[in-house]
Amino acid sequence: ELKVEQNPLFLSMxxxxxxxxxxxxSTTSDRLYWYRxxxxxxxxxxxxxxSNGAVKQEGRLMASLDTxxxxxxxxxxxxxxxxxxxxxxxxxxxxxxxxxxxxxxxLTINP
Amino acid sequence: xxxxxxxxxxxxxxxxxxLSLECTVEGTSNPNLYWYRxxxxxxxxxxxxxxxxxxxxxxxxxxLSASRPQDRQFILSSKKLLLSDSxxxxxxxxxxxxxxxxxxxxxxxxxx
Numbered sequence: 001e002l003k004v005e006q007n008p009l010f011l012s013m014x015x016x017x018x019x020x021x022x023x024x025x026s027t028t029s030d031r032l033y034w035y036r037x038x039x040x041x042x043x044x045x046x047x048x049x050x051s052n053g054a055v056k057q058e059g060r061l062m063a064s065l066d067t068x069x070x071x072x073x074x075x076x077x078x079x080x081x082x083x084x085x086x087x088x089x090x091x092x093x094x095x096x097x098x099x100x101x102x103x104x105x106x107l108t109i110n111p
Numbered sequence: 112x113x114x115x116x117x118x119x120x121x122x123x124x125x126x127x128x129x130l131s132l133e134c135t136v137e138g139t140s141n142p143n144l145y146w147y148r149x150x151x152x153x154x155x156x157x158x159x160x161x162x163x164x165x166x167x168x169x170x171x172x173x174x175l176s177a178s179r180p181q182d183r184q185f186i187l188s189s190k191k192l193l194l195s196d197s198x199x200x201x202x203x204x205x206x207x208x209x210x211x212x213x214x215x216x217x218x219x220x221x222x223x
Contacts, residue, residue: 004154031209042201043155043214050209088154097143097205098170099212101154 002027004091006102014110016078021105023072023089031092032072033099034063036085043088046074079109113138115215117202123221130175130189132218134202137183144185145203145212146177155201161185197222 049065090099159177202215
């Protein structure tokens with residue numbers, strides 16, 4: 001059974017600090033997605049990573065994918081309060097667009 | 112650009128009652144469509160997906176069913192709701208392999 005595990009599940013940090021969220025998965029996949037969810041809201045697509053070594057950046061967020069290690073990271077640089085949300089990674093292990101989601105990382109950024 | 116509509120936005124239903132949630136999409140033809148459920152404080156679980164009209168695949172055994180009567184319409188149904196059917200139901204779409212999946216605004220279902 002495919003497992004997608006995020007670490008940490010909860011993260012409280014101060015504005016201006018850097019941190020990384022990790023997403024490990026248990027089977028081969030070269031497709032990984034990152035989403036953001038605000039409380040009570042739907043999911044917003046952040047990044048689509050489609051190959052080993054892929055790196056994408058948008059503002060203070062940068063995502064990378066290492067398919068050999070079965071690991072993706074979401075790095076936050078100089079965090080600001082607006083980035084407070086729950087972040088999900090999702091894997092498409094069979095290339096069939098059937099995403100398997102991690103548990104989510106609830107990020108709280110304090111002023 | 113693609114737009115996904117879901118209704119109703121919220122729903123409170125008694126155990127044993129029927130259910131019908133609707134999802135419609137705009138801005139694309141022949142999309143792949145998906146139904147996900149999110150339990151409180153949890154990740155998403157894929158329930159159904161469809162690659163075309165009348166084509167439905169179920170991912171988990173459950174009390175729910177799905178139908179796709181039109182290219183851009185996806186319906187989630189139940190004949191008799193269970194308490195465990197409560198959750199946040201999200202419809203999603205994409206245009207094929209490797210494409211981003213976009214999510215609708217969701218329906219929050221509470222079964223009492």
